[in-house]
Amino acid sequence: MRRSAAPSQLQGNPFKKPKFIPPARSNPSLNEEITKLNPDIKLLEVATSKTFLQSQNDPRKCSLNLLPTEESAREINHGDNYRGKYCFEACAMATLDPHHTVHSAPKEITVSKGQEEEPASLVKYFSVVWCKASKKKHKKWEGDAVLIVKGKSFTLKNLEGKDIGRGIGYKFRELEKIEEGQTMMIGGKEIEVMGIISPDDFSSGRCFQLGGKSPAISNFCQAAKKCFSNPLKSVYKPSSKENRQNSFCNCKPRHDPCAPNSLVMLRPDSRHQWMFNKNCFPLVDVVIDPHLVCHLRPHQKEGIRFLYECVMGFRVNDRYGAILADEMGLGKTIQCISLIWTLQCQGPYGGKPVIKKTLIVTPGSLVNNWRKEFQKWLGSERIKIFAVGQDHKIEEFTKSPFYSVLIISYEMLLRSLDQVKNIKFDLLICDEGHRLKNSAVKTTAALISLSCEKRIILTGTPVQNDLQEFFALIDFVNPGILGPLSSYRKIYEEPIILSRQPSASEEEKELGERRAAELTCLTGLFILRRTQEVINKYLPPKIENVVFCQPAALQIELYRKLLNSRAVRFCLQGLLENSPHLICIGALKKLCNHPCLLFNSIKEKECSSTWDKNEERSLYEGLINVFPADYNPFMFTEEESGKLQVLSKLLAVIRELCPAEKVVLVSNYTQTLNILQEVCKRHGYAYTRLDGQTPVSQRQQIVDSFNSKYSSDFIFLLSSKAGGVGLNLIGGSHLILYDIDWNPATDIQAMSRVWRDGQKHPVHIYRLLTTGTIEEKIYQRQISKQDLSGAVVDLTKTSEHTQFSVEELKNLFTLHESSHCVTHDLLDCECTGGKDHTAFVSPPGKLCLSSPSSSCLLILQILIKQVMHWKNSLSLEVVSLVHIHRSLTP
Numbered sequence: 001m002r003r004s005a006a007p008s009q010l011q012g013n014p015f016k017k018p019k020f021i022p023p024a025r026s027n028p029s030l031n032e033e034i035t036k037l038n039p040d041i042k043l044l045e046v047a048t049s050k051t052f053l054q055s056q057n058d059p060r061k062c063s064l065n066l067l068p069t070e071e072s073a074r075e076i077n078h079g080d081n082y083r084g085k086y087c088f089e090a091c092a093m094a095t096l097d098p099h100h101t102v103h104s105a106p107k108e109i110t111v112s113k114g115q116e117e118e119p120a121s122l123v124k125y126f127s128v129v130w131c132k133a134s135k136k137k138h139k140k141w142e143g144d145a146v147l148i149v150k151g152k153s154f155t156l157k158n159l160e161g162k163d164i165g166r167g168i169g170y171k172f173r174e175l176e177k178i179e180e181g182q183t184m185m186i187g188g189k190e191i192e193v194m195g196i197i198s199p200d201d202f203s204s205g206r207c208f209q210l211g212g213k214s215p216a217i218s219n220f221c222q223a224a225k226k227c228f229s230n231p232l233k234s235v236y237k238p239s240s241k242e243n244r245q246n247s248f249c250n251c252k253p254r255h256d257p258c259a260p261n262s263l264v265m266l267r268p269d270s271r272h273q274w275m276f277n278k279n280c281f282p283l284v285d286v287v288i289d290p291h292l293v294c295h296l297r298p299h300q301k302e303g304i305r306f307l308y309e310c311v312m313g314f315r316v317n318d319r320y321g322a323i324l325a326d327e328m329g330l331g332k333t334i335q336c337i338s339l340i341w342t343l344q345c346q347g348p349y350g351g352k353p354v355i356k357k358t359l360i361v362t363p364g365s366l367v368n369n370w371r372k373e374f375q376k377w378l379g380s381e382r383i384k385i386f387a388v389g390q391d392h393k394i395e396e397f398t399k400s401p402f403y404s405v406l407i408i409s410y411e412m413l414l415r416s417l418d419q420v421k422n423i424k425f426d427l428l429i430c431d432e433g434h435r436l437k438n439s440a441v442k443t444t445a446a447l448i449s450l451s452c453e454k455r456i457i458l459t460g461t462p463v464q465n466d467l468q469e470f471f472a473l474i475d476f477v478n479p480g481i482l483g484p485l486s487s488y489r490k491i492y493e494e495p496i497i498l499s500r501q502p503s504a505s506e507e508e509k510e511l512g513e514r515r516a517a518e519l520t521c522l523t524g525l526f527i528l529r530r531t532q533e534v535i536n537k538y539l540p541p542k543i544e545n546v547v548f549c550q551p552a553a554l555q556i557e558l559y560r561k562l563l564n565s566r567a568v569r570f571c572l573q574g575l576l577e578n579s580p581h582l583i584c585i586g587a588l589k590k591l592c593n594h595p596c597l598l599f600n601s602i603k604e605k606e607c608s609s610t611w612d613k614n615e616e617r618s619l620y621e622g623l624i625n626v627f628p629a630d631y632n633p634f635m636f637t638e639e640e641s642g643k644l645q646v647l648s649k650l651l652a653v654i655r656e657l658c659p660a661e662k663v664v665l666v667s668n669y670t671q672t673l674n675i676l677q678e679v680c681k682r683h684g685y686a687y688t689r690l691d692g693q694t695p696v697s698q699r700q701q702i703v704d705s706f707n708s709k710y711s712s713d714f715i716f717l718l719s720s721k722a723g724g725v726g727l728n729l730i731g732g733s734h735l736i737l738y739d740i741d742w743n744p745a746t747d748i749q750a751m752s753r754v755w756r757d758g759q760k761h762p763v764h765i766y767r768l769l770t771t772g773t774i775e776e777k778i779y780q781r782q783i784s785k786q787d788l789s790g791a792v793v794d795l796t797k798t799s800e801h802t803q804f805s806v807e808e809l810k811n812l813f814t815l816h817e818s819s820h821c822v823t824h825d826l827l828d829c830e831c832t833g834g835k836d837h838t839a840f841v842s843p844p845g846k847l848c849l850s851s852p853s854s855s856c857l858l859i860l861q862i863l864i865k866q867v868m869h870w871k872n873s874l875s876l877e878v879v880s881l882v883h884i885h886r887s888l889t890p
């Protein structure tokens with residue numbers, strides 16, 4: 001009986017180690033032929049099995065390490081190039097298992113009738129191929145599967161992790177004796193055992209990747225040798241016509257690889273050469289332009305190496321994507337610029353450039369920032385870049401042969417997708433690419449439709465909590481690397497989520513942890529994330545202050561009323577259909593910013609008669625009477641909001657004590673920015689503003705003008721939604737976050753606008769919170785959830801700020817009137833926190849509130865070291881380590 005091969009057999013099932021292939025079923029003549037053609041094949045086989053075994057034994061190493069090691073590869077390279085070619089063909093063939101011929105009839109394992117003694121806990125795993133039971137002569141294996149034998153039962157899972165067969169009550173002795181090569185009938189399916197899977201490979205999920213369509217992770221070696229002794233000797237044989245034709249190509253590196261401080265990229269291994277150097281060009285060192293290298297920080301050099309290896313396909317076979325997820329301000333832009341410039345001028349094969357055209361897609365406000373950064377690092381002569389804007393239509397780029405880099409906003413890309421699709425791009429960079437975490441959105445679909453293999457996502461915001469979002473990012477840069485979504489869910493997502501449930505068994509917990517570790521390991525080859533710690537030493541100090549502001553009398557009264565509204569009572573009864581709790585939360589947050597914002601909403605809803613506004617109306621019932629009869633929201637006063645009073649004083653103090661320094665004032669809401677703008681006007685502060693309404697073409701100009709030392713602007717009003725990411729606002733050294741977001745990442749993004757390279761002054765961050773209110777609760781939630789562990793995806797988090805339990809809502813919908821500062825109470829701090837110590841410093845001598853407002857309660861002064869410690873903690877208790885600075889400064 002002959003069977004055609006299952007996928008694993010076509011690709012070489014690594015679980016089927018060469019030594020176990022029964023001679024009868026291998027094809028000796030083929031192997032002999034291969035060995036005759038090239039004796040090096042033995043070396044490769046050994047290397048292959050060695051690499052595999054090594055990765056199997058070392059759980060920290062990723063699996064799929066199936067290709068020859070660099071050592072073996074280099075041997076090939078030093079020999080005749082053609083030999084190298086055969087060698088690879090042979091290598092590929094050697095792992096190919098010839099069609100199987102089954103000599104013995106499969107045995108049906110019989111269901112045990114009698115009682116058998118066996119250890120129920122004994123679990124074994126096998127890689128198998130299977131087909132439906134049939135009496136046909138020529139059968140076809142239908143697929144690879146994993147057989148799990150546990151005590152007297154078995155489960156058969158396909159490589160997507162789905163159960164395709166189950167059985168119980170088998171004879172234990174039969175199941176125990178299962179060995180490689182054995183064919184048997186179980187559960188109406190015929191299977192052949194291909195190999196044993198170690199418990200480690202099962203629990204990590206590797207066994208599911210290895211059998212079928214999974215990628216092979218290439219042998220990856222960190223150490224790039226400095227330079228070639230003689231590149232011509234190793235590969236270049238100008239014997240053929242083709243080679244003679246190519247003899248014009250450049251054999252010398254563009255920059256001296258042996259110069260001190262030179263940054264030389266890793267050489268391609270022999271697999272890569274075989275795949276991509278068909279014309280046998282000489283190997284040439286790729287060396288980063290020294291003009292750039294002299295500016296690069298160590299982590300940036302490492303980042304460039306990483307990006308180069310990823311997009312060249314050195315790290316993962318046939319995958320050319322990368323995610324650079326460095327924290328904000330680490331210079332992702334310069335790393336990409338260096339990569340583009342290098343690949344555009346150089347390449348390892350005959351020095352031929354690897355890419356011609358690059359597409360950079362970025363949020364609208366950063367299009368011109370990219371252009372400026374190119375100019376900053378490369379000047380305007382080296383590289384011609386084209387930023388799409390109102391006056392720079394994409395047609396210009398299409399027509400002109402000069403431009404090699406196109407920078408376009410996500411919005412514009414959607415509008416001109418057809419034109420962009422007509423251009424052949426060799427490299428695609430998606431800045432602030434976390435927006436691609438949803439594969440259903442148009443932008444993602446548009447970018448996927450571009451036929452560019454080399455894809456880089458840049459993001460400073462880690463993907464938290466959501467394994468599917470993580471999948472979308474991975475699948476975008478390296479399509480298919482995690483298999484289809486359905487199998488990813490079965491193999492990774494479900495076990496990981498299950499293991500996080502409080503009711504998870506020890507076994508489930510262990511499995512979930514192993515799968516999470518494997519996922520991290522697998523994706524870690526093409527994800528790089530460094531934290532701000534790497535640039536701390538290059539930056540001035542940062543002092544972060546959390547300013548707790550007592551609410552004003554009007555705010556308290558309105559707050560009480562809101563909490564007594566029908567809408568809130570509904571929520572507390574668990575009636576959360578149509579999400580009324582989100583409307584309530586929104587109203588409370590508005591009130592914390594200023595009551596006039598709530599007044600506007602009340603008026604708006606009063607005029608609206610639509611049915612679906614009922615809930616909102618029930619929230620606002622009777623509130624209008626709390627406002628004075630002649631209340632005019634345009635004539636709002638600072639006294640009506642605790643935070644606004646503090647803000648006003650804070651601005652006055654900064655202006656007085658540090659007249660040369662500027663302030664970035666951030667809010668999540670445009671309406672709040674309007675109020676803040678009005679405050680600026682009233683006090684005569686020169687300001688500039690960037691929000692969602694600001695035309696994209698003007699944004700960079702606004703930023704540049706603020707950053708300029710000649711600017712008279714004192715305040716930069718910034719909407720965190722429009723400009724929270726990517727902007728460089730180093731002109732300001734004080735940043736005030738007027739309101740708080742559920743997602744700590746949004747606040748951190750905003751805070752990172754000023755504390756970045758180029759900043760000359762110590763940076764002061766002030767976060768304003770209204771005490772006793774929902775803002776404090778959000779803050780507490782932020783610090784208890786926040787974990788900047790450096791992971792791109794934090795698999796331990798489950799927070800979702802749209803879903804709350806009734807208990808959580810009860811806590812959110814409480815006003816703590818008797819406490820001056822609930823967070824302070826939670827700290828177990830011995831100071832009384834009373835109104836007697838209402839002065840604040842940061843740091844001593846630099847800034848103080850000369851006439852402290854009675855509405856201010858405390859400033860928690862958190863020094864940078866402590867911030868780090870605090871950020872890494874998961875519990876509020878650790879905050880008590882934070883020094884509470886309450887000394888009165890004259």
Ligand SMILES: Nc1ncnc2c1ncn2[C@@H]1O[C@H](COP(=O)(O)OP(=O)(O)OP(=O)(O)O)[C@@H](O)[C@H]1O
Pocket residue numbers: 295296297300326327328329330331332333334373376459460725726727728752756757758
């Ligand atoms: N090696 C360097 N020397 C001096 N300045 C640098 C260096 N690297 C980067 N910079 C500057 O630091 C600033 C921040 O860099 P960049 O905008 O690339 O950060 P980023 O990693 O993209 O941050 P974000 O996630 O906020 O977008 C820029 O003004 C950039 O020119």
Ligand SMILES: [Mg+2]
Pocket residue numbers: 332333431726
């Ligand atoms: Mg950036």
